Amino acid sequence: MKNQDKTGPDAMTSPWVRLAASAVHGTGLYATKAIAEGTRVIEYVGEKITKAESDRRDKARQERQEGGEDGCVYLFELNKRYDLDGDVEWNTARLSNHSCAPNCETEHVRGHIWISALRDILEGAELSYDYGFDWENWKDHLCRCGTPSCLGYIVKKDQWKKVKKAIKAEAKEAKRKAKAERETASKGQRKQKEKKPT
Template identity: 30%
Template sequence: MRSDKSSVSRFVVQPSPVHGQGVFANQDIGRAELIAEYKGARVPWQHVVQRASSYGKTPGHTFLFDIGDGTVIDGARGGSSVRWMNHGCEPNCKAYIFDGRVFIYALGDVKRGEELTINYGLVVDGPQTVELRELYRCQCGSPNCRGTMLAETSRSKQVGSDTSSGLKPPEIRVLERPSATTIIVSWCEAGRCHYGEQVWILKKAVRDGYCALSYVPVKAGDRVFVPRGTPPPLNHDACISQNAVPGLPIG
């Protein structure tokens, strides 16, 4: 059994029923709580393509994390222990990219002993053939397992995504909670807006919707955090459920 020295009380790496090694909570973890940073060597995508054979020693398995700027993080080279985190079709964690770095946060409350998973959402060239889906077969065992680690190709609208614009959903990170009614949020949305440190305040939701952080349904009247600013920020219609950030300390 191995553990990340900087997070020894938070998680451990041990054999997983999903695949090989896995990352398991070593204590109760609250929703929106930081798990760890995904670290490793920075590698240009062109370098990965040119040396594809060296990255494919285990079929369907990789430690490469695309950060969207033409480079990837190779967790197999000087990486942190979270590189062993397995895919889950109903994951309890999510990776957020901020200033070229990848941080993994809990999507919901996680009990000690539970395996921590993220949705790999792997993208490959060409159609998803039967052979390709078998190569990237998922064994997460969730009731709604899709059977593959490949990204969904359906054009139907998914919770938390903006298919009308064709852009990826925003990358969101709660940086701190200076008071019971205020949080500081990092919001990066491709082609629309970027806020490094945005102030959100606690109010009642004026309409039904979804929490931008946890994707949990929100009803009108629920207590939610909303972005503040004059003029109104471009993401003024977003909200984060009060229940999505209970684990953050109040300064």
């Protein structure tokens, strides 16, 4: 087997976190012990890049996504000039899954991004946060978080209303189309019957 090129620093670790296969998606982060609300669990690290570079990477990501590839978002705003690209091997926190009822959140602390506990977390629980995706391309990111309130898509909480409305509108439109098709079909049948010589 080929040795992997190690270009970055060692993977970020935290006494609160261990990695394990996740029922939600891929590898997830799990609490090694009980975590109190407000604890900074693990730092979300990455490459510090300029806004221009960030825009360029985001555009490339969108193009990948339009081509049917994974278009995960790992870009965080650090300040007016710099963003953080967390899509690097050493950023262990990138493995944290999204949840519709997350137990963690991302917190901006003096130029650093942390994954912090939103509430008390039990030992062994999977750590999750709201990815905060915009609702615009809501269909691109299915959610399998398995929580009772799961929206079915990875979209930031304050935009759920818009997605729910869109889902309803689509269901209504599908119903209308199906009805119209049924009507056309039965009309067609009637016409055929009329045409038949008696």
